[in-house]
Amino acid sequence: MYITPRHPKPGAYLIWLSLLAILGLGITVFIFPDINGVAVAVLLFALLCLLLIGVQLNRQQPVGFTLTFMHIQYHSPQGGWMTKWQNIADIDRATISREGWYKPLPWVGVRLKQYDEFLDTICPRIASQILMEQRGLLIMAYKRAESPPHDIEDMLFDDKHYVSGSGKISKGLIAMLANRMRYNRELTGFDFFISEDLLDRPADDFIGLARRFLAQSR
Numbered sequence: 001m002y003i004t005p006r007h008p009k010p011g012a013y014l015i016w017l018s019l020l021a022i023l024g025l026g027i028t029v030f031i032f033p034d035i036n037g038v039a040v041a042v043l044l045f046a047l048l049c050l051l052l053i054g055v056q057l058n059r060q061q062p063v064g065f066t067l068t069f070m071h072i073q074y075h076s077p078q079g080g081w082m083t084k085w086q087n088i089a090d091i092d093r094a095t096i097s098r099e100g101w102y103k104p105l106p107w108v109g110v111r112l113k114q115y116d117e118f119l120d121t122i123c124p125r126i127a128s129q130i131l132m133e134q135r136g137l138l139i140m141a142y143k144r145a146e147s148p149p150h151d152i153e154d155m156l157f158d159d160k161h162y163v164s165g166s167g168k169i170s171k172g173l174i175a176m177l178a179n180r181m182r183y184n185r186e187l188t189g190f191d192f193f194i195s196e197d198l199l200d201r202p203a204d205d206f207i208g209l210a211r212r213f214l215a216q217s218r
Contacts, residue, residue: 001068109188115191155180
């Protein structure tokens, strides 16, 4: 099963915008034939460049997920990640607590059994993307923790080498991601998160679907 965002690709917006602008420019030139030809040529060239950029973006590999009976995989033009269902300990809606109430967030939390497989499939660009996009969740959890185990700066920028249970050493952005996952688990119960914006359905529906795959893999 393939899961793709409900929102159109950015390239589609640029294509329609540039085509409408070119059409508007043509109508303007037809109505006002004495308009400055140089300005029209420059504007037309810019719109054609915008159209080509939109076409190129539209050809890129779409962002989304592939769910099979064995694994879940995320893929994007920058790279992706993959983990087997048997390596997932839990998948649920991310929440934050406030005065005894739990508020659901537009994120799906994933907790793994072990990190090695996941870290082996992820590239530095995606690791950096996760670190940047999901740091807000860690900050929110930190602010609501009664006694945080570490300073927030240490958790956000911990680049110490990560040694897995099997003895494998990770460095650089992969190590930062592994360390961030440990802190996420301490404060939220999950290792990393999936944004609802990347899904074609509400987060709760995706969680139900993922849990069915998870149950069938056991």
